[in-house]
Amino acid sequence: MKPALRSLLRWLALGCAIAALDQASKWWVLEKLAPGVREAIIPGWFDLTLVFNRGAAFSFLADQSGWQRWFFTAVSFAAALIIPWLIFRQPGRPLGCAALTAIWSGAVGNGIDRAVHGQVTDFFLFFRESWNFYFPAFNIADTGISIGVVMLLLDEWLIWRRHARKGAPTAKPGELGALGEPGKLDEPDLLEGPGKPERLGELREPGELRKPGELRKAGELRKAGELGHTGDMRSHGR
Numbered sequence: 001m002k003p004a005l006r007s008l009l010r011w012l013a014l015g016c017a018i019a020a021l022d023q024a025s026k027w028w029v030l031e032k033l034a035p036g037v038r039e040a041i042i043p044g045w046f047d048l049t050l051v052f053n054r055g056a057a058f059s060f061l062a063d064q065s066g067w068q069r070w071f072f073t074a075v076s077f078a079a080a081l082i083i084p085w086l087i088f089r090q091p092g093r094p095l096g097c098a099a100l101t102a103i104w105s106g107a108v109g110n111g112i113d114r115a116v117h118g119q120v121t122d123f124f125l126f127f128r129e130s131w132n133f134y135f136p137a138f139n140i141a142d143t144g145i146s147i148g149v150v151m152l153l154l155d156e157w158l159i160w161r162r163h164a165r166k167g168a169p170t171a172k173p174g175e176l177g178a179l180g181e182p183g184k185l186d187e188p189d190l191l192e193g194p195g196k197p198e199r200l201g202e203l204r205e206p207g208e209l210r211k212p213g214e215l216r217k218a219g220e221l222r223k224a225g226e227l228g229h230t231g232d233m234r235s236h237g238r
Helices: 003-031 067-089 092-118 140-166 230-237
Strands: 039-042 046-053 121-126
Touching: 003 046, 003 067, 003 092, 003 121, 067 092, 092 121, 092 140, 121 140, 121 230
Parallel strands: none
Antiparallel strands: 039 046, 046 121
């Protein structure tokens, strides 16, 4: 079995376990709680309740005529088919694979709810009455999707930062053209600052004039027997 396929099967097994936990928790809540009833877990902060959502996150499109049930069901199962392909393509990115697995498990869990019941069962309720704050009720599948999105953004940011660091190496003395083609001057600011190459004439075309401060080793660039400047003629005639 190919390593990428083996990795995919492991991630899908984890995703199936999360989706099964989501379905089991919803079954338990449906058996134990009546709609609208609240059981205090952390008084004043966190309750278990039973509410139904016919739309998407935060009850988006929940008040529509019923078409949204099949639309969101189709979206969930399309994600359930596409995400494994994405995981298969990137076995070397564990954080990204974990993120996609969490999103996949949430899509499957809520997709089953919509296909079977026509609505999603929510039961986690965080609130603070003294602040008049009530966070929309949610479930384990919603948690998986939210955590997965955050992890995916983090993974993309880490990859961007790693590539940004690799794309800006520092030039060593004598290797000014290291960032581009051999002998090519890449950036003007590479000519300034301490530790930069002193033999700048190596990067210019033959016969091009140099600045006064760059004449220290100009004689090294002449061919043997080449006639130089006036000062060189005097020393040559001695």
